[in-house]
Amino acid sequence: MPAWEDVSPYTEQRTRAHRFSWTNLLIILNLTGFVVTGFLTKSNPGALAAVEFDKTSAIGQLQLWQFFSYSFVQLIDAVYIPWLILGVYFLYTIGNELEAEIGSARYLTIYFACAAYGAATHALLQYFVPVFVPDATLGRAATFCAPVLGIATTAASTWPRRPVLFLFFLPMRLRAALAGLGLLWLACTFTPWLKQGLGPSVGAVLTALAIATLEPRLNRSFDRTALRRDRDRFLEEVDVRRRTDGILDKITREGIDSLTRAERKILKQASQILNRGKAKPHE
Amino acid sequence: MSDRRAPVKVALLVLPLLALVLVLHAWGDSMAGGLGRAICTWKYPERGHQSQFLLRVPRGSGVEAWALRAIDDFVTQTVKSEGVRLALQVPAQPVTVILLDADAEPSRFGSSLADELNPNEGVFDAARRTVFVRMERKIQQDLVISSLRQAIARALLHDAGSARWSPWLTEGLVGRLDGARAADSRTWTGELPTLSELLRFGEADFRGVHRLANTRGARLLTAFLTERMPEKFAYYYKEEQAGLRPNFSERIGDLARVEREWRDWLQPK
Numbered sequence: 114m115p116a117w118e119d120v121s122p123y124t125e126q127r128t129r130a131h132r133f134s135w136t137n138l139l140i141i142l143n144l145t146g147f148v149v150t151g152f153l154t155k156s157n158p159g160a161l162a163a164v165e166f167d168k169t170s171a172i173g174q175l176q177l178w179q180f181f182s183y184s185f186v187q188l189i190d191a192v193y194i195p196w197l198i199l200g201v202y203f204l205y206t207i208g209n210e211l212e213a214e215i216g217s218a219r220y221l222t223i224y225f226a227c228a229a230y231g232a233a234t235h236a237l238l239q240y241f242v243p244v245f246v247p248d249a250t251l252g253r254a255a256t257f258c259a260p261v262l263g264i265a266t267t268a269a270s271t272w273p274r275r276p277v278l279f280l281f282f283l284p285m286r287l288r289a290a291l292a293g294l295g296l297l298w299l300a301c302t303f304t305p306w307l308k309q310g311l312g313p314s315v316g317a318v319l320t321a322l323a324i325a326t327l328e329p330r331l332n333r334s335f336d337r338t339a340l341r342r343d344r345d346r347f348l349e350e351v352d353v354r355r356r357t358d359g360i361l362d363k364i365t366r367e368g369i370d371s372l373t374r375a376e377r378k379i380l381k382q383a384s385q386i387l388n389r390g391k392a393k394p395h396e
Numbered sequence: 397m398s399d400r401r402a403p404v405k406v407a408l409l410v411l412p413l414l415a416l417v418l419v420l421h422a423w424g425d426s427m428a429g430g431l432g433r434a435i436c437t438w439k440y441p442e443r444g445h446q447s448q449f450l451l452r453v454p455r456g457s458g459v460e461a462w463a464l465r466a467i468d469d470f471v472t473q474t475v476k477s478e479g480v481r482l483a484l485q486v487p488a489q490p491v492t493v494i495l496l497d498a499d500a501e502p503s504r505f506g507s508s509l510a511d512e513l514n515p516n517e518g519v520f521d522a523a524r525r526t527v528f529v530r531m532e533r534k535i536q537q538d539l540v541i542s543s544l545r546q547a548i549a550r551a552l553l554h555d556a557g558s559a560r561w562s563p564w565l566t567e568g569l570v571g572r573l574d575g576a577r578a579a580d581s582r583t584w585t586g587e588l589p590t591l592s593e594l595l596r597f598g599e600a601d602f603r604g605v606h607r608l609a610n611t612r613g614a615r616l617l618t619a620f621l622t623e624r625m626p627e628k629f630a631y632y633y634k635e636e637q638a639g640l641r642p643n644f645s646e647r648i649g650d651l652a653r654v655e656r657e658w659r660d661w662l663q664p665k
Contacts, residue, residue: 168420168424172417172420172421172424173421173424173425175417175421177417180413180417218402222406222409226409226413229413230413233413233416233417236420236424237420240420240424240425240427240428241428241431243428243432244428244431244432244435245435247499247500247501247504248499324409327408328405331401331404331405331408332401335401
């Protein structure tokens with residue numbers, strides 16, 4: 114097996130980003146959220162409830178910011194701390210690389226889409242789980258694991274064979290490592306401590322998978338449409354050229370005044386078609 | 397993302413979420429409630445019954461045979477023995493009887509009255525004309541039948557006009573109809589409410605913390621009046637039934653004297 118440095122020298126350079134990155138800002142916001150949650154838990158639980166996600170307030174009263182704000186509120190629980198550290202480390206390393214690879218706009222879109230769809234999944238569970246299990250009560254969701262799992266899923270589908278150190282010591286492929294960690298996290302969300310994270314996590318992973326699956330198809334569909342449009346344009350141009358060649362010959366032979374009304378119309382159309390897409394002289 | 401594709405992709409990402417939020421905002425609770433009711437209908441199938449009682453029991457619990465028999469026997473026997481005296485009859489409108497299993501949520505059936513039912517307790521929700529009885533995980537047939545008889549007695553009394561009566565009278569008559577022997581209640585050593593307290597009590601007093609003592613007091617008082625002064629009690633009942641709210645001391649006798657006689661009657665013989 115090759116050494117870590119042999120297979121991934123690139124990582125060492127890229128993870129220490131010296132330029133501004135949205136990922137680092139998100140890390141700072143999440144850590145700040147953790148500290149603020151610690152203070153608010155005892156001093157002002159009402160304010161905390163306003164930013165955590167709950168279907169009654171977020172959907173019932175349309176407090177839509179909760180679809181995103183809940184991901185900056187962290188659980189103050191010893192069981193959750195290792196996951197927080199792992200998530201921050203993941204964002205700092207793989208997250209920064211993914212942002213550099215796919216661009217900040219797309220990265221942030223995926224991050225917040227996973228958070229929002231994770232919240233929506235939690236809401237669905239809050240609505241319908243008690244129907245089947247009357248004793249089960251799903252409280253407010255507060256975890257950044259949903260968007261982190263979404264980013265992880267996107268990274269795994271972008272670089273499935275990229276080598277990483279699983280749990281900081283075991284060399285593995287990225288996809289296998291993230292599948293293992295994801296399953297471990299989902300198993301933990303069934304425990305009483307972390308059960309509020311199940312819906313957001315499942316929703317985020319499904320969203321990231323849907324984006325990874327549907328976006329290339331959408332791109333191919335766009336490409337096919339563009340190709341068809343270019344082909345139709347080309348054929349139209351060929352047809353126009355064929356028809357105008359005869360008219361131009363007539364102009365050469367008999368002069369412009371000899372053209373009929375129909376021939377003038379064809380020439381005008383040809384002019385429009387052949388100049389299509391060309392910039393205007395003053396632009 | 398190229399410039400022309402980005403808006404389409406963002407729209408495809410945002411619109412389903414927006415649609416989901418609006419659908420849940422508008423119909424989330426009603427959809428969950430409807431699904432819950434559908435599950436309840438499946439879990440509690442209806443069993444028709446000849447005397448206007450519609451029985452719903454947990455699927456596969458195997459209680460319908462004896463529950464139907466118990467309802468039938470009780471209604472027939474009660475109407476036969478007390479029908480004329482208390483103006484009771486087989487309900488003209490259907491009454492639904494739901495035997496809940498230990499984990500069932502009564503709110504799924506649209507009633508909040510049955511929310512705090514303990515195992516082997518029953519209640520009659522007059523607004524929905526529904527009797528709820530909660531069973532234990534290990535079904536105890538005798539206790540379930542006893543709760544069923546009490547709750548159906550309330551239904552019969554409600555049809556006779558108990559909503560207009562003094563609450564103690566309804567409680568007392570429930571005890572008389574469900575067949576519990578007064579002698580059993582008389583052996584109780586706990587403190588009973590006084591006669592004036594009983595007459596003053598509202599419905600909430602027969603459901604609160606002191607419900608056992610208050611209910612027992614009402615039943616013993618009714619048993620005493622039926623045994624010792626049946627004519628006066630019958631007259632009092634008829635006036636209550638007519639909604640005249642008769643004065644107890646005028647119709648039955650001086651409160652202090654009745655209380656004294658009642659306490660004497662309560663002494664073990």
